[in-house]
Amino acid sequence: MDNLGFIAAAYLATLIVVGGYTVALWRRLKRARENRRPNGRTQEPAG
């Protein structure tokens, strides 16, 4: 296969950017959901 380096770089770059964004979204969603739980930051203070 000619130009293998360019082909591999294009596929790898796409994987890294989209994969990295997906993982970042998972973490952000997990954190946002934790903050929304009854004992999270958004809870109404007692009294």
Add this chain to the structure above:
Amino acid sequence: MANEQRIDRLGRYAGILALPGLGLGLYLGLVWAPPDAMMGDVQRIMYVHFPSWIAVALSYFAGFVASILYLVKREERFDYWAQAGVEVGVVFNITGLISGSLWGRPTWGVYWTWDPRLTTTAIMLVTFAGYLVLRAFVEDPETRARTAALVATVGFLNVPIVYFSVRWWRTLHQMQSSPSTVDPSMVLPLRIMMVSFTLITLYLMSRRFLVAAAEGAAERESLRMGAANG
């Protein structure tokens, strides 16, 4: 909340469906499809480059429609969808430009040139990246949503210019291909990758919507508590 659960579920289905499609598309594109008669194997970058732009068009269009709906109806859910569309669009805008540059070097001899198609896509990226930066700097939720919706609406005007740039100014970047001008053995992997990227886009947009909804709820609660505490 029930609506969010439905979006969560549908997004998951899209993500799960995308995986076998991606595997099959990668195999067909990298192994099964023949090399291009002129460009050789480097043309295989097309199977990841073109689907990236399909994802960009879909995401920015969703962001545009949601922004218009927000400006008209002022409902937060449209602002959440607008955030989701623009941010996912920026991600694929980046992958489209990177894969295009890596395809350009062996075929054009340069990674980058100020060709009208490349220039308009770069402007598109800067505009929508600016949308995300703007959101980070405006504190008031309503002002932020309204200003961002205006930026996304104006920014989207460039999208048709990007599409038609290869017809209006015929320079280095080729014009759009169609299934009638591409060998069927290349059309099949391309279609599978396009469907897979569309499903990934829907999955990512659903996750980003849920993030925006959860963060929006937390911000509202925080503002409410701040107001209650004087």
